[in-house]
Amino acid sequence: MVDIRDVPEADIDRALELAYLVFHDRPEKEGRDRHHALLVACDRIGAYDGDVLVGFMAAHDFRLSVPGADPRCPGLTFVCVAPTHRRRGVLTGMMSEMLRRATAAGSPLAALWASEAAIYGRFGFGGATTxxxxxxxxxxxxxxxxxxxxxxxxxxxxxxxxxxxxxxxxxxxxxxxxxxxxxxxxxxxxxxxxxxxxxxxxxxxxxxxxxxxxxxxxxxxxxxxxxxxxxxxxxxxxxxxxxxxxxxxxxxxxxxxxxxxxxxxxxxxxxxxxxxxxxxxxxxxxxxxxxxxxxxxxALWLRLIDVGAALTARSWAAPVDVVLEVHDVRLPANAGRFRLRAGPDGATYEHADAAADLALDVRELAACYLGGTRVGDLVAAGLVREHAPGAAAALDAALRTPVLPHTADEF
Missing domain, CATH: 3.40.630.30 (Gcn5-related N-acetyltransferase (GNAT))
Incomplete structure (x- = not known):
């Protein structure tokens, strides 16, 4: 039975050894010392099989620039699972605990850089910058x-x-x-x-x-x-x-x-x-x-932890009034049909009984959230369903930013 719990500072070197094993790395002492110093300041989640650390995940205490706001956004790093414990739910357990902590802390977003792009979509992350x-x-x-x-x-x-x-x-x-x-x-x-x-x-x-x-x-x-x-x-x-x-x-x-x-x-x-x-x-x-x-x-992968808080926190370039049918298997509170009314004066996001204008998974909404991915492109790709003609174009116009989102802060 794998136990998901805090990783104490005394176990940071064990966590680093696990990460170096998984990522096929062997830094010199200066690099190890640098990693240790960074992890001391992070929230640390571990998966323990008895006393053996078999999974690890850390989160920087970041704020992330979004249009018109700067919300809290844990930055996930050093995510790894021992080769002996793959496909046993270890990553799912650690990710669930991270989402629980972020929700409790009132963080509407989480972010990471993906070492393998195929992994994180199933946890609701979407590629938000290029x-x-x-x-x-x-x-x-x-x-x-x-x-x-x-x-x-x-x-x-x-x-x-x-x-x-x-x-x-x-x-x-x-x-x-x-x-x-x-x-x-x-x-x-x-x-x-x-x-x-x-x-x-x-x-x-x-x-x-x-x-x-x-x-x-x-x-x-x-x-x-x-x-x-x-x-x-x-x-x-x-x-x-x-x-x-x-x-x-x-x-x-x-x-x-x-x-x-x-x-x-x-x-x-x-x-x-x-x-x-x-x-x-x-x-x-x-x-x-x-x-x-x-x-x-x-580049940066984004997860909307509280969709309503995230959408109402950012600024909007143009008026939009759409009903979104959002799917989120990891965080059921995000799932359902909601009416987004937004514009230069602010936004509201409330449960709706009306028919959906757009239906999409939370990962697609995350990809579009910063304005770096067009909703219309995801409709064309078959990843977003447009039930009301013009809804995608209206949402894209509202999400638009003067410059594309981007970061070189790899963590």
């Missing part, structure tokens, strides 16, 4: 269709970065939905760690800001570099600039930062792994053979 990887051939100057901002660029000491760029990141987080809060500890242990967790050949983090002296910064980029490898070796490669984050007030500021990155000496490629689909670079780059999208993937 990321792209952009590569720039920097063997020649970056060709641009707009003039870059020529205000000064400045290198920032990583030790000073949270104070210099942290407030800017917080302001940018509220403009684009889908971004979790970033504590000082996450800045230090994740974004600004001396050694990159995935590639020990990468440099320590580098930060460049743009703006006039004694004025607030107008943008920044956080990146790491890798020197060129020796020809013919197993690790032969050209010099690389890996962009972890780039934020800018205007397209001209972004152009200046991208231009700077592409001009770094002894490098030949810029790779930005986590960029939004609507990144302005893809429009103001003059040569799309030089600037290419090399991958596109689901």
């Amino acid at each position: 990321g792209v990887t952009i590569e720039i051939d920097s063997t020649r100057p970056l060709a641009l269709r707009i003039d870059p901002d020529r205000r000064p660029l400045q290198l920032v000491d990583p030790a000073d970065a949270p104070a210099v760029i942290g407030p800017y990141h917080e302001a940018a987080r509220r403009v684009r939905a889908g971004r979790p809060t970033r504590s000082a500890e996450r800045w230090r242990e994740e974004w600004l760690a001396e050694q990159d967790e995935e590639d020990d050949e990468l440099s320590p983090p580098r930060i460049i800001t743009l703006g006039d002296p004694d004025e607030p910064i107008a943008g920044y980029v956080l990146y790491r570099t890798k020197p060129a490898g020796e020809g013919g070796s197993a690790r032969a490669h050209t010099g690389l600039v890996r962009v972890d984050e780039l934020e800018a007030d205007t397209p001209a500021v972004a152009a200046a930062l991208w231009e700077c990155l592409a001009a770094l000496d002894l490098t030949h490629k810029v790779c930005a792994w986590g960029r939004p689909v609507d990144d302005p670079l893809l429009h103001f780059a003059a040569d799309r053979d030089q600037v290419r999208v090399t991958a596109q993937y689901p």
Whole structure:
């Protein structure tokens, strides 16, 4: 009999050993220490077979930017089940306990990054944001269709970065939905760690800001570099600039930062792994053979724990009045027929006896919640049933956001 219960701080190292086993990982001491420090601050759920830890799940205490709001949203991480206990309901038990705790805490949402996309839909999670990887051939100057901002660029000491760029990141987080809060500890242990967790050949983090002296910064980029490898070796490669984050007030500021990155000496490629689909670079780059999208993937997965609270918390771009028939096998309180009346002045969500205009599973509603997935596309895919013509288009217009939701905060 597997028992689902809290994982005490004394068992964090056991939990990490289980995670490393499941994810086929073996971090060095610095990485292990970083993981341990992060998990100390997390809510931790374990599955115990007697005294043996056979499943583990942790949750960061985040808030998530949604249109017009910033609700509590636990960020699930280190979700794993021992290979000896797969297909025995361990993950279901831990997920049920997480949903129970989030409901009790009044969190309308939960989020995660999925290591395997096929797993989490059955628990009501939907892919709510999409990321792209952009590569720039920097063997020649970056060709641009707009003039870059020529205000000064400045290198920032990583030790000073949270104070210099942290407030800017917080302001940018509220403009684009889908971004979790970033504590000082996450800045230090994740974004600004001396050694990159995935590639020990990468440099320590580098930060460049743009703006006039004694004025607030107008943008920044956080990146790491890798020197060129020796020809013919197993690790032969050209010099690389890996962009972890780039934020800018205007397209001209972004152009200046991208231009700077592409001009770094002894490098030949810029790779930005986590960029939004609507990144302005893809429009103001003059040569799309030089600037290419090399991958596109689901990023943040979202779960609506309290559908009514989630829908009434966010802002709405246009009026909509629809009856939704929502299916949710994990949280029955969400299931049923509800009338959503929403618009720029707010929203109400109440039980309804009228016929449904749209019928959908809670995972599809989660995918559309931030405005990153169109309801109409899910109707076309056969995943949402439209009983009233025009209902999907009306809901899409109300859910629309000025920029697409996006985050590079992988956790």
